[in-house]
Amino acid sequence: MRKTAGRTTLITGATSGIGAAVARAVLARSAAEDRVYVNYAHRQEAAERFAAGLDDAGRGKLTFLRADLSTYEGLQDLKEAFLKSEAAAGREPSLDWLVLNTGISTKKPYEEYTFEEWNRILNTNLSVPAFAVRELRPFLREGGSVLFMGSYAGRQAYSSSLVYGVSKAGVHFLARSLVKELEPMQVRVNAIAPGFTQTPWHEDRSPESYERIERKIALHRFAKPEEIARMAVEILSNTYMNGSVVDIHGGYDYF
Numbered sequence: 001m002r003k004t005a006g007r008t009t010l011i012t013g014a015t016s017g018i019g020a021a022v023a024r025a026v027l028a029r030s031a032a033e034d035r036v037y038v039n040y041a042h043r044q045e046a047a048e049r050f051a052a053g054l055d056d057a058g059r060g061k062l063t064f065l066r067a068d069l070s071t072y073e074g075l076q077d078l079k080e081a082f083l084k085s086e087a088a089a090g091r092e093p094s095l096d097w098l099v100l101n102t103g104i105s106t107k108k109p110y111e112e113y114t115f116e117e118w119n120r121i122l123n124t125n126l127s128v129p130a131f132a133v134r135e136l137r138p139f140l141r142e143g144g145s146v147l148f149m150g151s152y153a154g155r156q157a158y159s160s161s162l163v164y165g166v167s168k169a170g171v172h173f174l175a176r177s178l179v180k181e182l183e184p185m186q187v188r189v190n191a192i193a194p195g196f197t198q199t200p201w202h203e204d205r206s207p208e209s210y211e212r213i214e215r216k217i218a219l220h221r222f223a224k225p226e227e228i229a230r231m232a233v234e235i236l237s238n239t240y241m242n243g244s245v246v247d248i249h250g251g252y253d254y255f
């Protein structure tokens with residue numbers, strides 16, 4: 001195999017919402033020889049819409065990896081698909097930027113959780129991303145960058161989902177803890193903690209719910225996914241940023 005040229009990025013859960021915005025931002029800053037792997041689990045139509053929204057240059061750098069990252073078996077599927085794609089292109093497998101964005105939640109109250117549902121959310125949001133770094137570590141280039149998608153819900157307790165907040169608090173601590181693990185490779189590890197962001201998850205909120213939340217935000221609006229994505233790319237590309245959890249919430253809970 002020939003040596004890899006250009007920067008390689010892998011983004012999980014990246015065909016809608018914040019993940020898709022991050023993927024678009026990475027593509028917008030990419031060179032001709034760069035390539036971007038975008039993972040999704042089930043929604044083929046979302047992947048097709050994402051690709052359709054790109055220009056020819058963007059689509060030429062894009063490769064989809066379909067794998068359900070709610071299980072360890074799905075993580076193995078992702079790894080295998082990545083290695084097959086690299087081999088098919090005659091490249092040595094390598095990664096410069098790894099963005100672990102896949103996440104799920106529930107709007108059920110704490111009293112209605114089942115043990116299985118609690119574990120499913122923790123596995124998807126925390127355990128699988130932790131093992132993703134371990135499984136993909138052999139392919140991370142020296143000087144690379146890992147970014148976890150945390151949440152301000154992991155900093156500030158929200159009433160909407162206890163288990164989601166717990167999982168994201170774990171993600172923040174995981175990002176800091178992995179700094180020592182990846183220090184020999186000089187791979188940087190950070191997390192971003194967005195506040196309320198206008199994604200499909202919030203589409204069924206009532207006007208009253210929006211108004212109540214926006215009153216608590218100093219900027220009095222939800223974030224746009226593109227605003228979170230710009231911050232994400234800045235963190236990925238900043239070569240001295242390591243072990244940080246970066247809040248971006250518009251001034252939440254200042255009122």
